[in-house]
């Protein structure tokens with residue numbers, strides 16, 4: 001739509017004086033108008049085009065799909081506007097804003113502590129990691145664009161949680177280089193925990209551009225600013241188990257092939273790993289990629305299966321359980337959020353320093369990749385049984401052939417590298433983790449029901 005560039009037709013008319021144009025002789029009013037336009041001041045022409053540009057942008061913005069309802073079961077299905085919306089940056093700057101930024105990023109109670117910029121801070125993993133870092137005394141500044149891939153109200157609730165913990169979440173896009181540079185001007189961050197991304201495997205079929213925007217362009221934008229910063233921060237970021245794609249050797253090890261992604265999402269995460277190599281190689285940035293395996297838990301993502309299964313089971317709506325060819329089981333190495341948070345913090349703690357400064361490399365810096373999984377894959381059907389049990393409601397199950405839109409049949413992490421080098425030891429099994437998730441879900445979405453249940457049984461819902 002933007003291609004219907006208004007300048008081209010207008011320009012050709014402007015270049016010809018109207019009285020030389022045979023067509024316009026028969027339309028004096030149009031001719032007069034164009035004549036006036038031709039002789040108007042450059043300033044008013046500029047004002048006209050500026051107005052037109054704003055009008056076109058506003059029209060596009062209004063036409064773009066609205067956010068899904070707070071109770072939506074799946075992400076918005078339009079391919080319009082996703083990355084455009086996330087380009088919005090709320091107003092920033094000024095002494096009061098800078099004071100908030102500085103105060104949030106200030107290290108407290110932890111000698112030698114970190115000052116961490118967490119991107120995607122209002123996201124699922126971002127919120128948990130930010131809270132954990134703040135709790136131990138690190139300085140934390142959040143950044144999030146609050147796009148409406150899933151219910152923004154949940155992101156706002158997470159933001160409120162962080163605000164109460166003393167973490168300021170700046171509203172802005174990682175593609176906004178000006179904002180990023182400003183943040184690094186105000187705070188000499190020691191670390192960046194980069195968790196902002198367009199997540200979700202299947203949505204990449206619907207809105208491919210948003211994956212390129214956030215996971216490729218956004219990553220480069222962030223690395224550009226990080227490499228120029230002085231001091232350069234060390235960067236830890238979220239890659240994904242999906243990079244293993246069609247790999248059939250189990251469990252998945254970091255040294256396995258990752259050149260056969262099955263979704264655009266996976267491809268952008270894999271691209272991120274290669275881009276990380278470049279910035280490490282040229283600029284001496286210390287970079288650690290973490291391949292997360294289907295992370296779940298309280299404050300989770302409503303676009304993920306365990307989350308919308310819970311929602312649909314409670315509403316008596318059918319749920320689709322994918323199966324592979326010949327009714328083969330589909331399984332995931334579901335990993336509980338607290339285990340992931342410990343892995344993220346350990347990655348920050350062990351990240352060696354970046355060696356460059358002001359865009360110049362001074363020596364080799366660490367470049368690492370780790371699997372963060374649970375090492376025990378569970379069939380999706382078993383996940384549903386656990387949920388039925390915890391919710392006390394039978395699911396309406398529908399067996400569905402796994403759609404060919406990016407899903408892989410199973411994932412299984414080999415975590416020995418993370419065990420050795422990060423001291424990563426996941427301790428939460430799926431039943432325990434889902435129990436905590438369901439407790440949170442009911443408290444968050446159905447507080448009245450929880451109260452009623454609590455008063456009936458005389459105990460809290462645990």
Ligand SMILES: O=C(O)[C@H]1O[C@H](OP(=O)(O)OP(=O)(O)OC[C@H]2O[C@@H](n3ccc(=O)[nH]c3=O)[C@H](O)[C@@H]2O)[C@H](O)[C@@H](O)[C@@H]1O
Nearest residue numbers: 199200201240241242292293294304305320321322380407
């Ligand atoms: O491990 C990862 O790196 C990825 O984990 C998840 O991706 P996925 O494992 O596909 O998680 P879900 O979308 O929650 O699906 C979980 C399982 O349920 C299955 N499923 C999903 C949807 C559905 O309707 N039915 C169904 O059986 C999927 O095939 C999959 O086996 C996240 O959504 C990604 O952002 C993340 O990068």
